[in-house]
Amino acid sequence: MNKYDVAVCGGGFAGISAALAAAREGKKVILFEKEYMLGGLGTAGLVTIYLPLCDGYGHQVSFGIAEELLKLSVTYGAEDMYPENWLDGIGTKTEKDKRYLVRYNAQVFAILAEQLLLENGVEILYGSYVVDVDTADGKITSLHVYNKSGKSTYSVGSVVDATGDCDIAKFSGVPTETFKQGNILAAWYYYVNEKGMNLRMLGASDISDNEREDAIEFIDRRFTGLDGQEISEMVCLSHKTTLNNWLKKREENKDTVISTIATIPQVRMTRKIVGEYELSDVEMHKYFEDSVGMVSNWKERGPIYEVPFGTLYNKAVKNLIVAGRCTSVNETLWDVMRVIPCCAVTGQAAGTAAAMTDDFSALDVASLQKKLVEAGVVLHEKDIIK
Ligand SMILES: Cc1cc2nc3c(=O)[nH]c(=O)nc-3n(C[C@H](O)[C@H](O)[C@H](O)COP(=O)(O)OP(=O)(O)OC[C@H]3O[C@@H](n4cnc5c(N)ncnc54)[C@H](O)[C@@H]3O)c2cc1C
Numbered sequence: 045m046n047k048y049d050v051a052v053c054g055g056g057f058a059g060i061s062a063a064l065a066a067a068r069e070g071k072k073v074i075l076f077e078k079e080y081m082l083g084g085l086g087t088a089g090l091v092t093i094y095l096p097l098c099d100g101y102g103h104q105v106s107f108g109i110a111e112e113l114l115k116l117s118v119t120y121g122a123e124d125m126y127p128e129n130w131l132d133g134i135g136t137k138t139e140k141d142k143r144y145l146v147r148y149n150a151q152v153f154a155i156l157a158e159q160l161l162l163e164n165g166v167e168i169l170y171g172s173y174v175v176d177v178d179t180a181d182g183k184i185t186s187l188h189v190y191n192k193s194g195k196s197t198y199s200v201g202s203v204v205d206a207t208g209d210c211d212i213a214k215f216s217g218v219p220t221e222t223f224k225q226g227n228i229l230a231a232w233y234y235y236v237n238e239k240g241m242n243l244r245m246l247g248a249s250d251i252s253d254n255e256r257e258d259a260i261e262f263i264d265r266r267f268t269g270l271d272g273q274e275i276s277e278m279v280c281l282s283h284k285t286t287l288n289n290w291l292k293k294r295e296e297n298k299d300t301v302i303s304t305i306a307t308i309p310q311v312r313m314t315r316k317i318v319g320e321y322e323l324s325d326v327e328m329h330k331y332f333e334d335s336v337g338m339v340s341n342w343k344e345r346g347p348i349y350e351v352p353f354g355t356l357y358n359k360a361v362k363n364l365i366v367a368g369r370c371t372s373v374n375e376t377l378w379d380v381m382r383v384i385p386c387c388a389v390t391g392q393a394a395g396t397a398a399a400m401t402d403d404f405s406a407l408d409v410a411s412l413q414k415k416l417v418e419a420g421v422v423l424h425e426k427d428i429i430k
Contacts, residue, residue, distance in 0.1 A: 046074075046196065046197075046198045046199065047072075047198070047199040047200075048072050048073065048074045048167075048198060048199070048200055048201065049066075049071035049072045049073065049200075049201045049202070049399070050063075050066040050071050050072070050073045050074075050200070050201060050202050050203075050204065050395070050398045050399055051073075051074050051075075051076065051187055051198060051200040051202075051203050051204070052066070052073065052074070052075040052076070052166075052203075052204045052206055052395065052398075053076050053174045053187070053203065053204065053205055053206060053207050053211065053212050054076070054077065054084065054205070054206035054207040054208060054211075054368075055075050055076075055077035055079075055082040055083070055084065055168070055206070056082075056083060056084025056085060056086060056206060056208055056368060056387065057083065057084065057086050057113065057368065057384050057387040057388050057391065058084075058206040058208070058367035058368025058369070058370075058387040058388070058390060058391035058394075059075060059077070059082075059084070059204070059206030059367070059368070059391065060082055060083070060113065060157050060160075060161065060388075060391065061109045061110070061113065061367070061387070061388040061389075061390075061391025061392045061395060062204040062206055062367050062391040062392070062394045062395030062398065063075045063161055063166045063204075063395060064109060064160065064161060064164055064166070064392075064395065065109060065391070065392045065393075065394075065395030065396045065399070065419070066204070066395040066396065066398050066399040067161070067164040067165050067166045068164060068419070069396060069399030069400070069415070070399075071201075071398075071399045072167075073165070073166045073167065074166070074167045074168075074169060074198065075161065075166055075167070075168050075169065076169050076172045076173075076174050076187070076189055077168065077169070077170050077171075077172065078171065078172060078173040078174075079170065079171075079307065079308060080170045080171055081151075081154040081158075081170075082154050082157045082158050082161070082168070083150065083153060083154045083157060084208060084308065085208070085308065085310065086150070086153070086384050087150040087151070087153055087154040088150075088154075088306065088307045088308045089232075089306050089307075089308050089309075089310050090150060090232045090233065090234065090243070090304060090305075090306045090310075091232060091310070091384075092123065092147050092148055092149070092150050092153075092243060093125070093145065093146075093147050093384075094113075094114050094117055094145055094146050094147070094148055094384050094385065095145050095342040095383045095384055095385055096143035096144050096145040096340055096342055096385065097110060097111055097114060097144045097145070097340070097385050098143050098144040098340060099340045099341075099345060099346060099347070099348050100143050100340070100344070100345025100346060101345055101346065102141070103348075103428050103429055104144060104428065105338045105339060105340040105348050105428065106337065106338060106339055106340065106385045106386070106388070106389050107337070107420050107421050107422045108337065108388075108389070108392050108416065108419050108420040108421035109388050109389075109391065109392040109419075110337075110385045110388035110389050110392070111420075112420075113157070113388050114144075114145075114146060114385070116153065116156050116157065116160065117146065117148035117149075117152075117153045117156075118146055118148055119152070119156060120149075120152055121149075122146045122147060122148055122149075123147040123148060123149055123241070123243070124146075124147035124243075125142070125145060125146050125147050126146060143345075145342075147243070150304075169189070169191065170191075171191045171192055172189050172190070172191040173189065173190045173191070174187050174188070174189050174207070174211065174212060174215075175188050175189065175190050175195075175215075176188040176215050177203075177212060177215045177216045178197075179216055179217070179361065182360070182361060182362050183361065183362050183363045183402065183403075184200060184203050184212075184216050184361060184363055184364055185199065185200070186198055186199045186200060187200055187203065187212075200363075201363065201402045202363040202364075202365065202398040202399075202401065202402045202404075203363060203364050203365070203398070204365055204366070204367055204391075204394045204395060204398050205317075205364060205365070205366040205367070205370055206366070206367045206368050206370070206391060206394070207370070208314065208368055208369040208370065209269065209270060209314045209315050209369070209370070210314075210315040210316060210317055210366065210370045212364060213315075213317050213358075213361075213364060213366060213370065214315065216361045216364055217360060217361065218317055218318075218358045218360050218361050218364060219317065219318040219358060219360065220315045220316065220317055220318065221315065221316055221317075221318055222268060222270065222314065222315050223268070223269075223312075223313035223314055223315070223375070223378070224375060225266065225375070226266025226267055226268055227266060227267045227268070227269055227311045227312050227313065227314075228247055228266065228267075229247055229265065229267070229278065229281055229282060229285065230246065230247030230282065230310035230311075230312075231246040231247055231282040231283075231285040231286045231289070231310070232244065232245050232246060232247065232306060232310060233246070233286045233289075233290075233302060233304065233305050233306070234302070234303045234304040234305075235290060235293065235300055235301060235302050235303055236300070236301050236303045237297055237299050237300045237301070238299055241303060244289065246285060246286070246289060247310070265281075267311060268314065269309060269311030269313075269314040270314050270315060275309050275311075278309060278311075279309050282306070282309075282310065283305065286302065286305055287302075290302050312379070312382060313369065313378050313379070313382055314369070315370070316366075316369065316370050316371060316372060316373065316378065317357075317358055317366050317370055317371075317372050318358060318372060319354055319355045319356060319357060319358055319366075319371070319372025320354035320355075320357060320358060320359060320372075320405070321352045321353075321354030321355050321372065322355065322372045322373060322374055323349065323351065323352060323355050323371075323372065323373045323374070323377055323381075324373070324374045324376075324377060325373075325374060325376035325377040325380070327349065328341075328346075328347035328348060328349055329347070329348060329425060330349075330350065331350065331424060331425070331426070332350045332351075332352040334352050334353040334354060334409045334413075335350035335351060335352060335353075335413075335423045335424055336351055336352070336353050336356070336389075336390075336393035336397075336409075336412065336413065336416060336421070336423065337350075337351050337389040337390070337392065337393055337416065337421050337422075337423065338350050338351065338389070338422065338423070338424075338425065338428075339351060339380070339381065339385065339386040339389055340385075341380050342380065342383055343379070343380065348425050348428075348429075349377070349380075349381075350423070350424060350425060351371075351386075351389060351390060351393070353393070353397070353407075353409050353412065354372075355371050355372040355373065355390075356371060356372070356390060356393060356394050356397070356404075357404040357405070358372075359404070359405040362402065362403040362404060362405060362406075363401075363402040363403060363404070364404075365394045365397055365398055365404055366390075366394065367387065367390040367391040367393070367394040367395070368382070368386075368387035368390055368391060369381075369382045369387065371386075371390050389421075392416065392419070392421065393412070393416060393421075396412060396415050396416055396419070397412050400412060400415070
């Protein structure tokens with residue numbers, strides 16, 4: 045049977061960060077991704093705005109791999125919102141300045157991320173759906189994977205669930221919660237006209253029904269993102285909405301052409317674990333002794349959250365850790381924690397931890413923090429705001 049120290053399930057921003065961090069610790073790492081590119085919603089889902097690494101008042105909040113991937117994404121230039129002066133140095137910004145964010149090219153980022161993981165020794169298995177687990181003595185012993193070769197089994201030391209949907213947590217019996225409100229329909233797509241390539245962002249985040257966008261049809265329906273039939277219907281509605289929107293644009297400008305549609309469903313929140321700790325939206329500016337990094341709030345300037353290690357695991361399954369959209373936060377904070385920089389922060393912490401142990405409840409968190417700091421992560425707000 046194939047045997048790996050660390051298995052990362054899902055190759056979105058959380059999975060990329062986790063695999064990179066674990067490989068840099070010298071472990072034998074495999075990454076399973078059901079699509080044929082890395083980046084998840086951030087590439088195949090056409091969500092290409094790398095939301096801010098800063099608090100909006102001049103303080104960088106997220107560091108380490110979160111910043112490394114932002115810089116990687118603009119290696120050959122940005123699509124928009126280039127964070128020019130941020131890359132020259134920080135510390136002098138006010139609320140009048142732009143935040144440290146960027147819009148990048150999805151395809152270029154996916155290729156560069158793939159090269160980065162390969163250079164660091166991560167084995168990437170594309171077209172590979174993790175469909176089940178075996179457990180014994182409170183640990184996942186192996187993962188069942190379907191791909192073009194058929195069904196294979198992989199023996200694992202520790203597992204990072206970066207599927208965005210907590211698939212592995214669900215298979216292994218870790219308690220999970222689903223998004224109660226449900227997702228609105230989204231239909232982000234790219235079109236080209238004489239002005240170049242444009243991103244049309246149809247379907248804003250977390251809007252109430254009475255704030256609906258005219259362009260989105262069937263808005264009254266909400267989607268869990270966890271049912272095969274429902275997801276297919278959602279994707280068809282999204283395609284139809286894209287077509288209708290483009291046809292309207294074409295009436296105004298005959299040179300407008302659709303260039304790219306998403307190849308994975310555009311759902312924001314689906315399932316998260318019930319962690320040893322659930323971080324709440326009111327816990328901004330709170331010191332956590334077991335912080336593994338910090339995130340800011342993309343929706344408003346000011347709030348900073350330290351991320352406790354306990355948000356990443358539940359001791360029901362000792363060798364499973366989660367990252368990205370799967371992290372244990374309350375419903376309100378979920379809309380903050382799900383975005384790209386936060387996924388990179390939790391991914392780096394989860395991957396580093398997964399390289400250190402196959403029992404997260406017994407991990408010496410101080411040793412994990414030491415490794416994260418050595419890798420450039422800043423753990424506490426007091427270290428950025430004196
Ligand atoms: C419409 C929309 C707009 C958004 N706007 C923004 C924005 O402007 N900026 C921003 O920063 N964020 C935005 N987000 C959120 C952000 O894009 C995602 O939450 C984030 O990229 C999630 O990263 P992730 O790695 O946790 O999960 P995902 O990106 O979902 O990655 C999970 C990966 O796991 C794979 N996978 C899933 N299940 C399995 C399995 N069982 N086996 C193998 N592989 C599996 C998937 O194919 C995918 O590649 C938006 C999201 C949506 C839907």
